[in-house]
Amino acid sequence: MATTTAPQLKAKDFKGKVDPDWCPGCGDFGLLNSVQKALAELGRQPHEVMCISGIGCSSNFPGYLSTYGMHTLHGRSLAVATGVKFANNELTVLVTGGDGDGYGIGGNHFAHTARRNVDLTYLVMNNQIYGLTTGQQSPASRTGMKTKSTPFGNLERPVNPVTTAIMNGATFVARGFSGHGKHLVSIVKQAIEHKGFSLVDVFSPCVTFNHDNTYDFFRERIEKLEEVEHDTSDWKGACEKAMHWDDKIYTGVYFQDKDTPALNEQEPVVEHGPRALAEPALTSEQGDRILKRMM
Amino acid sequence: MATTTAPQLKAKDFKGKVDPDWCPGCGDFGLLNSVQKALAELGRQPHEVMCISGIGCSSNFPGYLSTYGMHTLHGRSLAVATGVKFANNELTVLVTGGDGDGYGIGGNHFAHTARRNVDLTYLVMNNQIYGLTTGQQSPASRTGMKTKSTPFGNLERPVNPVTTAIMNGATFVARGFSGHGKHLVSIVKQAIEHKGFSLVDVFSPCVTFNHDNTYDFFRERIEKLEEVEHDTSDWKGACEKAMHWDDKIYTGVYFQDKDTPALNEQEPVVEHGPRALAEPALTSEQGDRILKRMM
Amino acid sequence: MSNGYDFAFAIGGAAGQGIATPGNILARIFVRRGLHLHAYNAYQSIIRGGHIFLTIRVKPERVDSHGDDLNLILCLNQDTMDRHARHVTPGGAVIFNSDSITPAEVQEGVQLCGLPIKDLTEDNRNKLVQNTVALGVMLNLLGVEFGVLESALGDQFKRKGQDVVDENVKMAKAGYDYAKEQFKDFGEPLPEGDKPLAVWTGNDALAMGGAAAGVKFYTAYPMSPSTGVLHWMAKNARELDIMVRQIEDEIGVANVAIGAAQTGARSMCATSGGGFALMTEAFGSAAMMEIPVVFINVQRAGPSTGVPTKTEQGDLWQALGASQGDFERIIVAPKDALDAFNTVVEVFNLTDHYQCPSLVLTDLLISEGTFSVEPDAINMQPEIDRGELITEPGDGTDYKRYLITESGISPRAIPGLPGYAHVAPTDEHDEDSVLISDEYTNPHKRRNMVEKRARKLKTFHDKVAAPAIEGPADAEVTLVGWGSTEGVIRDARELLAESGIKANQLAVKWLVPFHADAITEILSKAKKVLIVENNYSGQFYRYLRSETGISVDGHIRKYDGEPFQPHHVADGVMDQLGDKKVTRDGVFVPFQEIMV
Amino acid sequence: MSNGYDFAFAIGGAAGQGIATPGNILARIFVRRGLHLHAYNAYQSIIRGGHIFLTIRVKPERVDSHGDDLNLILCLNQDTMDRHARHVTPGGAVIFNSDSITPAEVQEGVQLCGLPIKDLTEDNRNKLVQNTVALGVMLNLLGVEFGVLESALGDQFKRKGQDVVDENVKMAKAGYDYAKEQFKDFGEPLPEGDKPLAVWTGNDALAMGGAAAGVKFYTAYPMSPSTGVLHWMAKNARELDIMVRQIEDEIGVANVAIGAAQTGARSMCATSGGGFALMTEAFGSAAMMEIPVVFINVQRAGPSTGVPTKTEQGDLWQALGASQGDFERIIVAPKDALDAFNTVVEVFNLTDHYQCPSLVLTDLLISEGTFSVEPDAINMQPEIDRGELITEPGDGTDYKRYLITESGISPRAIPGLPGYAHVAPTDEHDEDSVLISDEYTNPHKRRNMVEKRARKLKTFHDKVAAPAIEGPADAEVTLVGWGSTEGVIRDARELLAESGIKANQLAVKWLVPFHADAITEILSKAKKVLIVENNYSGQFYRYLRSETGISVDGHIRKYDGEPFQPHHVADGVMDQLGDKKVTRDGVFVPFQEIMV
Ligand SMILES: Cc1ncc(C[n+]2csc(CCOP(=O)(O)OP(=O)(O)O)c2C)c(N)n1
Numbered sequence A, B: 001m002a003t004t005t006a007p008q009l010k011a012k013d014f015k016g017k018v019d020p021d022w023c024p025g026c027g028d029f030g031l032l033n034s035v036q037k038a039l040a041e042l043g044r045q046p047h048e049v050m051c052i053s054g055i056g057c058s059s060n061f062p063g064y065l066s067t068y069g070m071h072t073l074h075g076r077s078l079a080v081a082t083g084v085k086f087a088n089n090e091l092t093v094l095v096t097g098g099d100g101d102g103y104g105i106g107g108n109h110f111a112h113t114a115r116r117n118v119d120l121t122y123l124v125m126n127n128q129i130y131g132l133t134t135g136q137q138s139p140a141s142r143t144g145m146k147t148k149s150t151p152f153g154n155l156e157r158p159v160n161p162v163t164t165a166i167m168n169g170a171t172f173v174a175r176g177f178s179g180h181g182k183h184l185v186s187i188v189k190q191a192i193e194h195k196g197f198s199l200v201d202v203f204s205p206c207v208t209f210n211h212d213n214t215y216d217f218f219r220e221r222i223e224k225l226e227e228v229e230h231d232t233s234d235w236k237g238a239c240e241k242a243m244h245w246d247d248k249i250y251t252g253v254y255f256q257d258k259d260t261p262a263l264n265e266q267e268p269v270v271e272h273g274p275r276a277l278a279e280p281a282l283t284s285e286q287g288d289r290i291l292k293r294m295m
Numbered sequence C, D: 001m002s003n004g005y006d007f008a009f010a011i012g013g014a015a016g017q018g019i020a021t022p023g024n025i026l027a028r029i030f031v032r033r034g035l036h037l038h039a040y041n042a043y044q045s046i047i048r049g050g051h052i053f054l055t056i057r058v059k060p061e062r063v064d065s066h067g068d069d070l071n072l073i074l075c076l077n078q079d080t081m082d083r084h085a086r087h088v089t090p091g092g093a094v095i096f097n098s099d100s101i102t103p104a105e106v107q108e109g110v111q112l113c114g115l116p117i118k119d120l121t122e123d124n125r126n127k128l129v130q131n132t133v134a135l136g137v138m139l140n141l142l143g144v145e146f147g148v149l150e151s152a153l154g155d156q157f158k159r160k161g162q163d164v165v166d167e168n169v170k171m172a173k174a175g176y177d178y179a180k181e182q183f184k185d186f187g188e189p190l191p192e193g194d195k196p197l198a199v200w201t202g203n204d205a206l207a208m209g210g211a212a213a214g215v216k217f218y219t220a221y222p223m224s225p226s227t228g229v230l231h232w233m234a235k236n237a238r239e240l241d242i243m244v245r246q247i248e249d250e251i252g253v254a255n256v257a258i259g260a261a262q263t264g265a266r267s268m269c270a271t272s273g274g275g276f277a278l279m280t281e282a283f284g285s286a287a288m289m290e291i292p293v294v295f296i297n298v299q300r301a302g303p304s305t306g307v308p309t310k311t312e313q314g315d316l317w318q319a320l321g322a323s324q325g326d327f328e329r330i331i332v333a334p335k336d337a338l339d340a341f342n343t344v345v346e347v348f349n350l351t352d353h354y355q356c357p358s359l360v361l362t363d364l365l366i367s368e369g370t371f372s373v374e375p376d377a378i379n380m381q382p383e384i385d386r387g388e389l390i391t392e393p394g395d396g397t398d399y400k401r402y403l404i405t406e407s408g409i410s411p412r413a414i415p416g417l418p419g420y421a422h423v424a425p426t427d428e429h430d431e432d433s434v435l436i437s438d439e440y441t442n443p444h445k446r447r448n449m450v451e452k453r454a455r456k457l458k459t460f461h462d463k464v465a466a467p468a469i470e471g472p473a474d475a476e477v478t479l480v481g482w483g484s485t486e487g488v489i490r491d492a493r494e495l496l497a498e499s500g501i502k503a504n505q506l507a508v509k510w511l512v513p514f515h516a517d518a519i520t521e522i523l524s525k526a527k528k529v530l531i532v533e534n535n536y537s538g539q540f541y542r543y544l545r546s547e548t549g550i551s552v553d554g555h556i557r558k559y560d561g562e563p564f565q566p567h568h569v570a571d572g573v574m575d576q577l578g579d580k581k582v583t584r585d586g587v588f589v590p591f592q593e594i595m596v
């Protein structure tokens, strides 16, 4: 794809056909803006990018971008995106969705896609609630939180996306906050440029259903990893920092492993170009060779 | 249940009606013997125990015990067992299965059951292969391993059950080896006695399809955590030790958190006894109260 | 449309404009007055914005559908005015904030009731109080004394404190008084029924049916339009001694429910079509293990994610084809909210008796619909029959969980009981749970087990009555529907009667096992049979034919997301009885006038 | 049973006794000689032990089933002797190790060929060499020159080194010579065909069909009896430029396949019923997003985990009901291995043309059956038609992915192409992919989209021929089957002809869309129609009736895990044509004589 001659686009060129239907103030706007900026700053063209989501408020994301996209089933975005990337290794593949979508119903794909180190950029708008279904407990909801499905307070402990991603083998793990746009742009750019599976867990407040984890809640606690001592190659330190919550919450790049190659790069057939464009028919030698083995 | 007056049983009293159909030498025999011993030593009666499995060679396990059991769908044992435990908190619930069953297709239930800290004892016969389907890559297969589905060598990195269990919130995490029966009995007993979700990942060689991870392979590498310096309350040390493979492999109890209460203990309705035995009908006061709210 | 009082309101606006509150207040006022109602809320799958249109129809007798007419509409935004004011029938009224909304064209004889909200509310900054003003206006036009509204407002807002109550009462009074001065009331004052009624949604009814049936374990993953069941359960569980768990996905839900059921709890879960797709494997496994457990699939418009907040009867074949292989199960489609309640109770007794999974197949129209109900009709302490349960400890030496019996039913022991330890397997097994795929796959044992399980449901029709014709025996047309369309077909028959067309109806509820003989007998006597269903492909029609071989005379189908209104059905009948102008390939598809 | 040479061998023993190797050697010898064969292997879901019984039937012409007779049996253990020796037909022979196996009673005229294995193998400690001795005996009895076996052994063992080859040749020779001295050969020597044939399994054929169709992405999660497709693909992928991925579960598999398909690769996945249950939600999503992708469901005996290594046609209704809502898809059941190959090729062209998901519904009998095939019949470079694809970059300003067209087909652009960026959503959407559940759920747009998609398949019957009657037009009975039963019904017709009963057959392959008119026309001319299917509930019968209203005269069904043999079908026909002794409620269920 001839990207070199294409014009350098602006963030607004990545705006989709319709305006987001999110509630005014929803945290998801923050990530959307940051992604549009990041894509522009990285010099991508819309057709070079594909954005894949599941179902949820946050999963409406691809509809608000001018790139290729799929708005798939609840929880299945990473699986679909794996197919996309293996069919066309040249695409920049973003995966977007919510905490329920990704860490709840989609949890198995999350673990295994991380383990496989498929080169995808996974952006989770973590609002610690099920937004679109009007406010039930999510696996990221904090213990004690009152939701429509836990009216007496959530008894479960929340998932920690950062530590589980690291232990599952993700090679780039970061946390962002919708309220800190600039920081988020920088994180998203690094995530896209990372070759391998990258997770960006984004605190993206649901102003309608989550009255505990608000913008203020995060603003009061967030400290940026870039501003403290932090070694992104040290998984132990990263996990330790990721466990903070009540006192302090770190955003930024927690962990990066630059050595492990992406799975898609390792499959020899990838070298022959995108599967999508591969000549579908077999050559006659290929066919004959197969037939011979049967005789 | 009047367990006090019941006779103390022997391991053989926990033998099921039929003999295992496993290949001679299969590692699963080792765990079966250890579980039967552990149950006897803990003074359990068959009706107090329920053993739930998925599908796989290893998942035939409940059929070889004299306890209650379910042999459920591939990958679903932990979900079914969660229902069992919440319906009757008084049962000792064992969950048995393979690495494919538990870490592959069942991975999401594994993560969330650990996070919830449901009081189940999960015993995984990890042979790093799909046995029953005659030898394909499992998520626990090592990189490079040749299997029927990876004839040129597995390109994926294996899951690490110990570290992911710890990060998902399991409160008891151990590793055993079928070839070390006594050690395994002791681990299984501790796991059963632990109140909360316990994982015992058991190296259980598949003598038919895995020619890499054999009894000898493990014998040469295994060191028991009880015999080295190890602090089971230190997740960092536990994870670090769990990452060894080529040089040394540790078995024993990696991690235990005795403070977090099991989810099933926290639900107030549990105090009213097993759901199974709960009077099914509502009282007339309960019914009237409900109706009043609708008027 | 009917004789006597029959009044339909609507409130339209955007999500977030607070439509639910005046809707709830009105509903409470009506049912306390002993009036029946049915409310349908049209909305979108977004949290703020979009367009919501709530229709409440009120009558002294049972209300069978949200009807065809709109008598009074409250427009909370310009959009509602533009879309719907013209649908108000002559004699009706349109209420709106004249400060911000421009009236649209209306039919002759429709009163435009503009409210100078800024003045009336003394420039109150809380936008929601205008809804309270409008409520005052509405109740004045309806001829209801103000005290009724005053006490309803008290009930609604008391949790928020006396100040809020006082403010709302003041606003309502302003509207009430303004209307008295400025507008013409409807003449006929709001009637009163015999005794106070109650109000619930279909989701409430499903949940309460479970509670009454003795459900002690409820589990779900949220999915519209079934989430209300979870909300009800979560709220009431502790006081009713029910264990409620939200699980990571629907596969988990189904399997957790099965585990609890095997362990002896009456166990239930609910979802919608996409979630049920994920549950089918587990559904089949419950049949193989012979575990009684109740699933609920609340249908919404598909395929796939489809139109999440819209109704359809599109999952019948998914239900029929749920999971691989042949196996025993019960599938039932309740006809309205009260029927949903009773069905859940009944199906639990059946499912325990037959030791098989059951599926309650309902839809958004019922589950999210609001219905009045006579409290006495709700039996919270119904008879509970748990089937062939062994409850006394034994030495159990020759207990066989899957004993081959003549009835096909094998006595069941619940884990924990001394002496009856056994395994429930998803593999085919012999009487004693030993897998027959192990060692030898004995084809004779296999066949015996298949036939044993199949025998179980042979007595089903002795326990569950076949459907019957409702309406004149000599009707010229028989309308066949299933599940939630019973009410609207009943209303359509009334319309048809007014046009001189005699119609009767057959409402089918029990789908599997199917009353094939009884239905064949009934339909063979009908002069002309039309099938009414809320889907594209005629799923029930094809199923009816698969079970009976019956081909019918025509079809009325709708698949645009909106439910049938009575005139849609009546139009279809008249079209097909006439010289077929609109009907194509035997299928009449009504036009949806109200754009929501 | 037929005129001319028709010979059936069996080898029986426990898993782990090495039955596959002599089976493979025999198969190679036969096909190289130009003989046709069909092999059925009965086994259990365990890795060692149990009972395996491999039947290979050989003829100079096409072999349609594994037949009814056993001419020669090799018993590797006592169990096989006890179970099966009595099934050997007069004139046949039973080979066994007389050191360890006691002969059982056999029919008159059956030769008992005990082998003193200890002597013959000079006390070789490798238990498997006795199989080689027995091979020598078999080929001698068949009248095949020893050199043929010698070279086959060379091929089979060359990878293991010359020593192994030599040892095996020596053992085979010992058996060959011993037989020459001690036993009576079959008289008629093994014939030779015109030209060498090839041999494959149904799973090979499915995989190769994919490769030939240009599949560039294959994904699976192992599940019997479909795993062979994965094994073939994994082995051959790199040299054929195919990306193969094993994924964590079947939900992942289906969704990964969909992602690859949307991105332009021809994409395929295979599983069995339980796995497909997990895939149904994704199957429906592909229909909504209009993504062409091919699924394979290889049926095994259900319900649930069922009997994993046994065959059944029990997933038809699961296939028909896969996923919620009404949507467009293609379902096809191939009739044998070669047909499976051709079907996969054809269905890829159809699925690309119609932009919808397809399901190939086959079963263990085909997938794990071994079949001879004429190599020329396998076209590895078939025509590939990818449908309405946009391939040139554009400015794409008015590209609408879901353009409403008369054909219902909207031109498709593959991600990566400049100027055509668009989103594929599982929510209902407008022409431009905008969700209609967003902001306003426009019922008219919704209806248009449902109808657009439904229009797509209206031309299907122009592209795909209806099934036709095979056999005499004036037959007194018409046997209707679907998918894998074509061959055995053909054999049964031959048996019936021998008994003077004229039967013809209709083998249905394309299930959705269904050739309702053509089939109705055909069957309305039949004198008596019986349906033959390998399941309990008559799934095809009920589907046939749902689509056509046709009720038939009787049924022959089997659901014990084992496939039909020709005489099972013939017995059913005679029973139903006669005064119905065994048939109950119109259903004849044959008795399975061979216990495996
Ligand atoms: C299989 C399935 N189950 C359930 C749903 C209903 N559903 C839609 S979105 C959602 C959860 C949304 O939560 P999250 O992923 O956190 O996204 P958010 O709305 O908070 O951005 C659920 C349960 C569905 N669409 N599909």
Ligand SMILES: Cc1ncc(C[n+]2csc(CCOP(=O)(O)OP(=O)(O)O)c2C)c(N)n1
Pocket: B055, B056, B057, B058, B059, B074, B097, B098, B099, B100, B101, B102, B125, B127, B129, B130, B131, B132, B133, B138, D221, D222, D223, D224, D250, D274, D275, D278, D305
């Ligand atoms: C839904 C589903 N998919 C696939 C299968 C086929 N299957 C049976 S066992 C198994 C894997 C067995 O591997 P593992 O869990 O590691 O157990 P092992 O046999 O190695 O003990 C698979 C894939 C199945 N039964 N169900």
Ligand code: SF4
Pocket: A021, A022, A023, A025, A026, A027, A028, A057, A058, A127, A131, A132, A205, A206, A207, A208, A209, C047, C048
């Ligand atoms: S409900 Fe919450 S997550 Fe959804 S759009 Fe509104 S603020 Fe955002």
Ligand code: SF4
Pocket: B021, B022, B023, B025, B026, B027, B028, B057, B058, B127, B131, B132, B205, B206, B207, B208, B209, D047, D048
């Ligand atoms: S195949 Fe492997 S895992 Fe299965 S029984 Fe044999 S040795 Fe054990």
Ligand SMILES: [Mg+2]
Pocket: A056, A098, A099, A100, A125, A126, A127, A128, A129, A130, A131, A138
């Ligand atoms: Mg969320």
Ligand SMILES: [Mg+2]
Pocket: B056, B098, B099, B100, B125, B126, B127, B128, B129, B130, B131, B138
């Ligand atoms: Mg394994």
